[in-house]
Amino acid sequence: MGQRTMPLWRALMDGGYAYGRAQAESLVLAGSVFVNGQQAAYAGERVKPDARIAVKGSERKYVGKGGLKLEGALRHFQIDVTGRIALDAGASTGGFTDCLPLWPSRNIANKAEKEAAP
Known part of the structure; x- marks a missing residue:
């Protein structure tokens, strides 16, 4: 096949x-x-x-495609994140968490999808 x-x-x-x-x-x-x-x-x-x-002439801007998606949404919907606290719930590759520091957000926390067993 x-x-x-x-x-x-x-x-x-x-x-x-x-x-x-x-x-x-x-x-x-x-x-x-x-x-x-x-x-x-x-x-x-x-x-x-x-x-x-x-x-050609391009390097990945973020560690994951989530960063590109978030950047596109922030631009498209003109979302102002100045001074806001953000949560990346379900962070996997970290694209969202990687993108937000480039915008004027105040703090970012993430919660990984999978946690290590105790």
């Missing part, structure tokens, strides 16, 4: 390179995305989960 594939735009989002499909498509159209060393032609092309994806 063949290996499952996914659209390139989804792989870009899952990899933390884009926070939405439109941004992923823009990266591909700009010629910035490479799959296994070859420049990607379109955002809908199917890629294997183990494909090597690189975005």
Whole structure:
């Protein structure tokens, strides 16, 4: 049975390179995305989960894609977090916790999804 594939735009989002499909498509159209060393032609092309994806001139901004999602929501909904205390309930990779210090929030606490057994 063949290996499952996914659209390139989804792989870009899952990899933390884009926070939405439109941004992923823009990266591909700009010629910035490479799959296994070859420049990607379109955002809908199917890629294997183990494909090597690189975005030219881009480094991951946050440790997880949650940071990109949070940044997108803060910008889109124009949420002011100045002086607020934030809780990242269910922190896993820490993207939210990584994103908020770049905004003017006062304090951030996180609660990991899984805790070590006593």
